[in-house]
Amino acid sequence: MTTVLLTGFEPFGGDADNPSGEAVRWVAERWSGPEVLVTAVLPVTFRGAAQRLRDLVAEHRPDVVIATGLAGGRAVIGVERVAVNLIDARIADNDGAQPVDEPSVAGAPAARFATLPVKAITQRIVDAGIPAEVSYSAGTFVCNHVFFTALEAAASGTRAGFVHVPWSVDHAPSPEVPALPLADIVRALEIAVRTSLDVAVDATATAGTLH
Numbered sequence: 001m002t003t004v005l006l007t008g009f010e011p012f013g014g015d016a017d018n019p020s021g022e023a024v025r026w027v028a029e030r031w032s033g034p035e036v037l038v039t040a041v042l043p044v045t046f047r048g049a050a051q052r053l054r055d056l057v058a059e060h061r062p063d064v065v066i067a068t069g070l071a072g073g074r075a076v077i078g079v080e081r082v083a084v085n086l087i088d089a090r091i092a093d094n095d096g097a098q099p100v101d102e103p104s105v106a107g108a109p110a111a112r113f114a115t116l117p118v119k120a121i122t123q124r125i126v127d128a129g130i131p132a133e134v135s136y137s138a139g140t141f142v143c144n145h146v147f148f149t150a151l152e153a154a155a156s157g158t159r160a161g162f163v164h165v166p167w168s169v170d171h172a173p174s175p176e177v178p179a180l181p182l183a184d185i186v187r188a189l190e191i192a193v194r195t196s197l198d199v200a201v202d203a204t205a206t207a208g209t210l211h
């Protein structure tokens with residue numbers, strides 16, 4: 001049986017909502033298989049989130065792992081390509097911890113690439129009328145830490161990666177902050193899962209940036 005692990009995050013940084021967690025709950029409600037979908041909403045703590053993800057991977061042995069989180073201020077879905085082995089927390093996590101200049105995983109390489117078909121996912125989300133791009137930095141906070149941990153923890157042959165989402169329209173902290181309808185965020189995550197299951201070889205068109 002093919003198994004997919006899809007995670008979002010709890011609110012953090014004093015916000016009341018996190019669209020990634022809400023969207024993942026919604027994807028779970030709508031999922032009709034035939035693959036098994038396991039979902040979880042992770043705590044925004046360096047210690048707790050990575051451990052929970054490792055536990056979920058060990059328990060369910062998923063074929064696909066997609067972690068998702070909020071990138072407040074971004075206007076489009078960001079399909080992350082690179083996880084760096086670096087924690088440099090600009091704010092405290094929900095435990096009050098604020099580690100600076102520490103590795104995500106001691107002794108591991110400086111960076112790892114997502115093993116999802118990131119270009120195909122991005123293209124299919126755009127084709128569905130939802131703005132998306134390949135992103136080359138997931139930051140240095142809890143999301144990147146979970147992304148790097150997922151790539152370390154996943155068994156070889158597992159496809160793993162991370163998708164950052166903008167604020168949802170209903171919960172954006174102010175009208176000036178870029179946001180997408182929650183339904184579009186949900187659809188984008190469904191496309192990310194389905195494309196990861198169906199597309200064996202990623203697209204080759206450039207998704208690079210000049211700066």
Ligand code: PCA
Binds near residue numbers: 020044141142143
């Ligand atoms: N976004 C944060 C952590 C949790 C989340 O949803 C990040 O981008 O690191």
